[in-house]
Amino acid sequence: MKSDPFFHPVSGFDLPRFAGVPTFMRLPHVGLDDARLTQVDVGLIGTPWDSGTTNRPGPRHGPRQLRDASTMIRAENGATGVRPFEMVHCADLGDVPPNPADLQDSMTRITDFYRRVIRAGVIPLTAGGDHLCSLPILRAVAEEDGPVGMIHFDSHTDLFHSYFGGTMYTHGTPFRRAVEEELLDPKKVVQIGIRGTTYDREDRDFADSVGIRIIPIEEFHARGPEDVMAEAREIVGAAPTYVSYDIDFVDPAFAPGTGTPEIGGPNSWQALLVARLLKGVNIVGADLVEVSPPFDNSGGTAYLGVSIMFEILCNVAGMLAERHG
Amino acid sequence: MKSDPFFHPVSGFDLPRFAGVPTFMRLPHVGLDDARLTQVDVGLIGTPWDSGTTNRPGPRHGPRQLRDASTMIRAENGATGVRPFEMVHCADLGDVPPNPADLQDSMTRITDFYRRVIRAGVIPLTAGGDHLCSLPILRAVAEEDGPVGMIHFDSHTDLFHSYFGGTMYTHGTPFRRAVEEELLDPKKVVQIGIRGTTYDREDRDFADSVGIRIIPIEEFHARGPEDVMAEAREIVGAAPTYVSYDIDFVDPAFAPGTGTPEIGGPNSWQALLVARLLKGVNIVGADLVEVSPPFDNSGGTAYLGVSIMFEILCNVAGMLAERHG
């Protein structure tokens, strides 16, 4: 149990939740040049970037809205009793500075930023950004951990070869690239919630060819979250695992603020539950992506997003607390 | 398998989905005077009309918003693998020109339009419009097929005798009229999802008296979509059947953009599933009605609506492909 009060979030009893400069979960802001960085166990990071979107844009505004919504997160997980901020040191590491008009430059900036974070021993928990941001993050993660496993919640596989006549980097291609670049071990990758209309089966054929396990939404609804997550945990086993959570995994009635929604997804209870059921996974990094504030300026989607991030954080904290003894 | 490329929708890889003049599902626009009309198997038609609404208006704007949302529909049904646009010729036949200030004139215009469509051998798939539009469509359908069966998804029966002291034509009366005019065979009519507060039992007494089967929402939730749809398919059997889908069948959290929502309906997964479970029904026409854009200008309701239309279309395409051998 760690309890440096510097890393405790501001309580809603001391400062009402609507007050104050909004950092992630009201945690201290610790920049990459801050000496405190090496004391951080879990770093919450924003990647305000959406150059990979092929349909509706907006996730560049995601981190700010997620920070805003996150001030409603309190100290304890009501369901599990976990109090992560007292177990490990958490901090808001700020945002990666993207270049909105240069896709490749932005990817380089993201990898550079995460490399520093990971080398400092910090587990990154990312608030996206569109799903392409997972690729430069995985480049940094894999430098440390080699090809990693992945549990991926989404309505899309993001495994396409290319778009628009040969464009290799969009939010529909990051995991194709990640497999090709050997950042992911496809045998330890599971994708949950896939649905909607599709161009063709090129993505799923690729998945089959490399051993990625796809659990479509039909199967998810038939088996239920517990059973599906048991299989997911088995697929990744004890391997270092990245968790990538696209908010469009959730049905658009619960998460309208996203660019490419698909009808017929899980409800909010299931959305939380699958994150809670990551317990036991060896998480080396995680992201929550594709929250697009212009399509939900009520903040409801963002609040769902940070609630999911908190569930993931609780699992990371539990894992580290156990590891640290 | 038919594959005249003229009838293929524009791919999102060639032209991003947000681009271009929006036709239904990015299909070619084929007007009634176009020589191509006779090559069309399934015609998507808008009925931008809401003079039958007794509460909140707006469905006159439905077809445009549904067209807009429909540009997100891709080539293949992810769940079933059906690729309808390669199986049959689909086209956007445009909108019926209504007369917003003359209810009877509008009904005549609708029947005239659909008569031409049906005589050209085209199966009409309609985007409403309020639910009264089903009546003039059924008049055209029944000219060809005689009294037809109907599978009707709705929270209301739309079987009332009259409103406001004797007004016979509103969106609460179309199927009462359709039974009286012998457009529907009531023994082959099933209404699914009925709920909410009611004036009295006059509509349900009529249903009972003519043999219409009503499956209220309590029964739907208790039995589940598969069981309910098995009964529905049995009721209509092999008879020519019209499918009428009022978007207020779905719970208003998933479909807020409608004029007379009722609490406690199916979720979006169930909303899709019941349409998918129409497989095997002899569909001679279908509509998706009561999408009211002023009450959901996010377009979420419309996207749900066109996703349902696509499921229906896949079933119609499968039926025709099988029939055509």
Added chain:
Amino acid sequence: MKSDPFFHPVSGFDLPRFAGVPTFMRLPHVGLDDARLTQVDVGLIGTPWDSGTTNRPGPRHGPRQLRDASTMIRAENGATGVRPFEMVHCADLGDVPPNPADLQDSMTRITDFYRRVIRAGVIPLTAGGDHLCSLPILRAVAEEDGPVGMIHFDSHTDLFHSYFGGTMYTHGTPFRRAVEEELLDPKKVVQIGIRGTTYDREDRDFADSVGIRIIPIEEFHARGPEDVMAEAREIVGAAPTYVSYDIDFVDPAFAPGTGTPEIGGPNSWQALLVARLLKGVNIVGADLVEVSPPFDNSGGTAYLGVSIMFEILCNVAGMLAERHG
């Protein structure tokens, strides 16, 4: 069966639902000084007050939006066939005049108002207001009935000792005060749907210490509404019971218009069903609180709210009709 037409709501066939001065459920407005008051069985009352909110304000606007939405409520409960307005005399008793800038003065005004209502033999059905309004109402209720039981639907316990360094009266403390003031019999109190992140366990420890039964959302989802409500009815037994329904019990996708939403709640069907399953409870008063129009100006949350109020009203009417023979 009572049928003084004075107490019948205006029919949507006589005056469309969007027309007319909006009273609750289109009932007659009967002020506290009106001679008709003693003829009223169930009084619908607004408490437009939100000085107890600690996060997002707005419930002061709740009664008006609930009245507006309530004009869509028709004469008969479609599921149960109950026609409450023909069984008992219902009326809109208007709003308590709060003092928005003086919390204690407002509480006094509320208790005074309800004392008059209850002494006139009227069962109050309240449209809040934030949850603190339940406290001054319970003060009036307990004057008549002594410590009462309570079935409480909420995502929060509202059992905290104090906020902001000693502030005793907020919407997070009313039932702590009510137990301390012996307005509630804690052994006959059940709280259903509790979830979300929490400050600490101080509220739940208090509940345990006095015998309040908490059914967290995990248990609710596992057991289902019928089983949970059977237990709830057993807890309160035949005792005079207050029903307090915080709209944030329901998942925010269905009820976004509230100040402190929590992810993962019941859907709208379950939200209605639990109210319907209050049948048999000896209800001496009920409230529906925390509808905050500024956070849902579509009115969808309010329509859910009044639909719940109608279910409660049907049970109260059934109870009184049976009692009156």
Added chain:
Amino acid sequence: MKSDPFFHPVSGFDLPRFAGVPTFMRLPHVGLDDARLTQVDVGLIGTPWDSGTTNRPGPRHGPRQLRDASTMIRAENGATGVRPFEMVHCADLGDVPPNPADLQDSMTRITDFYRRVIRAGVIPLTAGGDHLCSLPILRAVAEEDGPVGMIHFDSHTDLFHSYFGGTMYTHGTPFRRAVEEELLDPKKVVQIGIRGTTYDREDRDFADSVGIRIIPIEEFHARGPEDVMAEAREIVGAAPTYVSYDIDFVDPAFAPGTGTPEIGGPNSWQALLVARLLKGVNIVGADLVEVSPPFDNSGGTAYLGVSIMFEILCNVAGMLAERHG
């Protein structure tokens, strides 16, 4: 000076403005069968009807939103010092019950309602409703006063012969009909603010042929409100005059909640000022029409609308107070 406290609006000091059942300007509700009717000098009436709209619907919801917004109107006109509610008896007479599905029936109902009002000696101040409602109102007005003059604020002339191939009754034709039916004396009619694109000059040619004076927006901006209104007052002189104020007279940035907005109109200050400058006109009735809540559910357009209604009311009150001595 009349001061029966029955007719005084509820003060915001006694009951906050957001509280209470919303009547127009918090005035007492006096139905047509109420004995108090004959004591009323000015009656505020809603015409919740929009069957005449040819573009976006919604004004059927206008009266309710206008009532809601009107609870912010206080006792005194800050600019002129007029306190109308102490000068004459004002009341909310409720809404005309329209038939949303039968245009002619609705017109008959409106004329019948206003005939009763006018025969009771009440000057009607109407909250629309689309602009077609002015026609049945004028039918009742002209029964009493013969052909009347009219000062008409609008971006459209509403003088077209017919729509959609011969439809005579839409919100684009009421004043053509009113001239033909000799309800208006065209020589005493002035239309102010006309602008936007047009089909053709058929309406303006008619105006020229019968002597209606049109002041297009170019002229309005060039001359200013004072000069234009001086001419308007001169045109109607001492004749009994109807005031018809279409909210789309005002620029859509100030009044977005309407169905057929036109760019480049007056600002809100000018919108109030022209109503204030009606002082001295012999007003026999007035309306504020085309507020369409679905297109502005913030209520801002409605608040502008009732602020204009209050300015008109102040002038009517001043006129009557002077007349009554």
Added chain:
Amino acid sequence: MKSDPFFHPVSGFDLPRFAGVPTFMRLPHVGLDDARLTQVDVGLIGTPWDSGTTNRPGPRHGPRQLRDASTMIRAENGATGVRPFEMVHCADLGDVPPNPADLQDSMTRITDFYRRVIRAGVIPLTAGGDHLCSLPILRAVAEEDGPVGMIHFDSHTDLFHSYFGGTMYTHGTPFRRAVEEELLDPKKVVQIGIRGTTYDREDRDFADSVGIRIIPIEEFHARGPEDVMAEAREIVGAAPTYVSYDIDFVDPAFAPGTGTPEIGGPNSWQALLVARLLKGVNIVGADLVEVSPPFDNSGGTAYLGVSIMFEILCNVAGMLAERHG
């Protein structure tokens, strides 16, 4: 006067404005491969692209929303009496297909598209898209006409050298590039409405150094539209001139749907008037850019935008009609 009815827009009397597949101003859709292309005088084109935005994205959705709003444009300019569609042949040429994930590829695609349009003798009237789209359009325009003059309405100069440490192509740099590439003759360029906070004076120093005339908003408000536009017309004289109209020229109360609004701009009347006062300018192309639908899904900004486009179109039509004699 040309009057091939093929090029006439659909009348709102034949088909209500809310009905039908929405093309720009209800004109026929003529693709670049269509034989009719050479008959077109003015082509309305969408550039659904926003990769140049440095702040809020969204203009990729502009063309569709502008098409939707444009169906409210009627045949005749009410202020000037111009009926452009009867004077010249206008058509909707569709959208340029952008590559949302490749900025340079998109610029090439745009130039290629416009080259074909211009070589066919069509004057392009563009609906953006962010302001960077003006650069590839000007590349095509200047191929034909050499360095052109420009009248530019905007709150920003868009003359910066680079962003984000050397990025040369953003919506803040197009006209810097256009001067460098000799697409514009800076001595014949005037920028009107410049305002807001700024990074530094680098852009304005550049303007001074090459002879671009900047009229800041202070000067605009002091002199008024007529005087400013007289100067603008004098600056460009008879030279071939491009008109570039950024919707953020207009105050954000009138045009909220844009990415980088600046406070204190012209009102809607002035916004129309400056476009009308382009009369006499030798327009070789024009654009209306930066309408961002996600930030105004009411469509109000788009309606303002198409109203401005119509004013420009009327001037182009007048110019061509005069030229063609």
Added chain:
Amino acid sequence: MKSDPFFHPVSGFDLPRFAGVPTFMRLPHVGLDDARLTQVDVGLIGTPWDSGTTNRPGPRHGPRQLRDASTMIRAENGATGVRPFEMVHCADLGDVPPNPADLQDSMTRITDFYRRVIRAGVIPLTAGGDHLCSLPILRAVAEEDGPVGMIHFDSHTDLFHSYFGGTMYTHGTPFRRAVEEELLDPKKVVQIGIRGTTYDREDRDFADSVGIRIIPIEEFHARGPEDVMAEAREIVGAAPTYVSYDIDFVDPAFAPGTGTPEIGGPNSWQALLVARLLKGVNIVGADLVEVSPPFDNSGGTAYLGVSIMFEILCNVAGMLAERHG
């Protein structure tokens, strides 16, 4: 000229404006316990509190939305060329922690906070909060400077004696209290923009009795901003002066996000201009209050608000730079 880079805001060229933890104008966050506090010249402070609102609540959320919008403010005032952040040290001092459920406690907390700020030699520039927050701020200001002058922009005088039967502290009474407590010198107080309906003349009679100058909106529109502000500057002369700017001074089309809007106010250009014309005033503190995000979640009102704050800040910076030589 001061130029400690610590106090420079983050440039949009280094980090896009949508990125990063949002502090006011992207300035460093300097808490009251921070040693840097004494180096600060101007402190931007949030007072997230709205317990004084008598109508629509929400200003408690103002500071956060104002911070968010303020990240669009760049380094230089485009109109005046002032670069305040290079002239004086500016910082975000965070928010006062209010007690939302205890009005008097909150006022004490605010005064305590500002006392520390002012004693540190910092000029406070406040982002409200409702208008009652000006009272506890003035208590701290007057401790240092004695009774001060005030230039007050508003549509209401906020000079009422009491509300709701004797409640002395609401957002309608702060300046009545401030005069009574001798925090303000009424002879040096001017109120600009007063308009709307009123309860009575009690506030204006008080103003007259103590010598407060009220410039109603009629006079403002007639004389124009320059003339009015010349008088205002003359009234306060060289005296220490507080500037209080209620956003409802501005017309609601430009500033809809506020609780008690009044029709017919200044436009956004005038709103900026009056702040710019404070040049030369001896400003000892300023606030911008009554921004209520729930009533404008587009952020447009907040962007107007921070643009006004920036104009005030430029004047304060100019004054201090001149003073410091």
